[in-house]
Amino acid sequence: MKRVSRLTYAAALAAMMATSALPAFVxxxxxxxxxxxxxxxxxxxxxxxxxxxxxxxxxxxxxxYEPLVTYDEKLQKVVGLLASSYEVSDDQQTYTFKLADAKWHDGKPFTAKDASFTLELAKNAKTGSVLAARLTAISSVEATDDKTLVIKLSAPSASLLDTLTKVMMLPEHALTQIPADQLAKNSWWSAAPVGTxxxxxxxxxxxxxxxxxxxxxxxxxxxxxxxxxxxxxxxxxxxxxxxxxxxxxxxxxxxxxxxxxxxxxxxxxxxxNSFVVNYLGFNHDSSIWKDLRVRQAVMYAINRDAIIQSLYGGAAKPANCGYVADQVVPQDIEAYAYDPEKAKKLLEEAGWDKINGNKPITLLTYYTTPLAANVMAAVQAMLAQVGINVTPRAVDTPTYNSIVLNPTPDVAQFQMVYAGLQNGPDPSSINVGLNEKQIPPAGPNVVRARMPELTKALDTALGETDATKRDARYQDVCKVMNAELPWGTLWVANRYGVASAxxxxxxxxxxxxxxxxxxxxxxxxxxx
Incomplete structure (x- = not known):
């Protein structure tokens, strides 16, 4: 295949910098x-x-905006923010938060009623909340006084605190009159939002x-x-x-x-570390991916090491399941080393010519950077070498979400996705992307994976209350992902920012x- 070089990218970047018109405003x-x-x-x-x-x-x-709790800057532990402290009951089904003395930007006090109101909004899919599927374990939310919030769960959930870091508190007095199904498109968000x-x-x-x-x-x-x-x-x-x-x-x-x-x-x-596993997501509602051998062929056809070295400059590492942290990745899983001949053989055994022939397969992504375009081009060329014809389509995030989260999507629009989902700092995060209970509109399992063994492994890991056993439970998830390939996992890349000195x-x-x-x-x- 023709190598997509870093020099090509660098030249393109230089040209863009030289010719890109900056916004007219200053x-x-x-x-x-x-x-x-x-x-x-x-x-x-x-x-x-x-x-x-x-x-x-x-x-x-x-x-x-601020959540009740957040991660520290090293992403190693959850600390209080609008909650000055919190306690978890022995059975891990009751969370009690003591709230900080805070005010909304309009001067009104932040209270536990605001926190309760926000969580009810976040639990309600009618509000457009992308967090609703992650909060189904909550059975009740109660403001016992102005500074105390009590959350009760129907069953222990190892992912609750991680999810709460993403629930930004919202003012009840400003939003209570807006119907839930009209909230997402209300002008308040971009005209007069109020936070703490x-x-x-x-x-x-x-x-x-x-x-x-x-x-x-x-x-x-x-x-x-x-x-x-x-x-x-x-x-x-x-x-x-x-x-x-x-x-x-x-x-x-x-x-x-x-x-x-x-x-x-x-x-x-x-x-x-980005903590995000990039993957090729097979739309399991599409008949072309039903045979496991076809999904395996995709993995063997892609030279991940070459892409990591030539396009990422070595600033990434391969992922053979949804995780890369040593403690949750078993030693004996399949590495899917680059082997295009094996890929061709698997496709022949599966009858790929009859399944698909050489029909183009839409590869949808929301990654629109030049680097992502180069990665997609490399993947396209590698798959073409074994007889899989993919056509990349890059769109903005709202367009991507409207396609993949549609309860009855047009399969032809995305037979495959190039996407990413975090594998940390809490390994429970990928549950929403793979659990059968999270298929849209219930959640963001956009690949429509219906794999009972995988769902069972995820449920078991989420319900594990013994911290000493949790890593082993997530190793079980990794094993199933690696064997059944709901995704074709690729790599986890480093991420960079540049700041003025x-x-x-x-x-x-x-x-x-x-x-x-x-x-x-x-x-x-x-x-x-």
């Missing part, structure tokens, strides 16, 4: 203003203001930027910055050009962009979906 430069491309890349969700609908973009949303964070909503200039202003009454102290601005960019190249020109002070970058900033004292490269106390973590995590935006500042 955000006024101020010493106390931080501008960034916070929603550039896979951790962003440009144009989304509604945390109930957010599958990413939490880096930005958590500057003005260190910055409050200022204005939104359509498709250009969002401006937040300091919440001078923030319980953590007056923010060091006066404003934080999220600039929107058509692509990473335009964001990089703005960063180099000093128009913004931070953006996400692909691994191939790093040479632009290495050994440059004016910038700081931030690197970390002038930024002080700035925290950005390459977290799945952009977080949330403990970032203390109130401490961010810019040196003169």
């Amino acid at each position: 955000v006024p430069a101020q010493a106390a203003t931080l501008s960034g491309g916070f929603d550039v890349g896979p951790g962003g969700f440009q144009g989304n203001f509604n945390p109930l609908a957010a599958t990413s973009g939490f880096t930005w949303l958590s500057v003005y 964070g260190p910055f409050k909503f200022g204005r939104y200039v359509t498709d250009q930027y969002v401006e937040l202003t300091a919440n001078t009454d923030y319980r953590g102290g007056k923010p060091a910055l006066e404003k934080v601005i999220n600039r929107y960019f058509a692509n990473p190249a335009a964001a990089i050009a703005a960063l180099r020109a000093g128009e913004i002070q931070f953006t996400y970058v692909d691994s191939n962009d790093l040479n632009t900033f290495r050994d440059n004292k004016d910038f700081r490269i931030i690197e970390g 002038k930024l002080k106390d700035f925290v950005w973590t390459p977290a799945p979906g952009g977080g949330p995590y403990q970032a203390h935006p109130e401490k961010w500042s810019i040196a003169d």
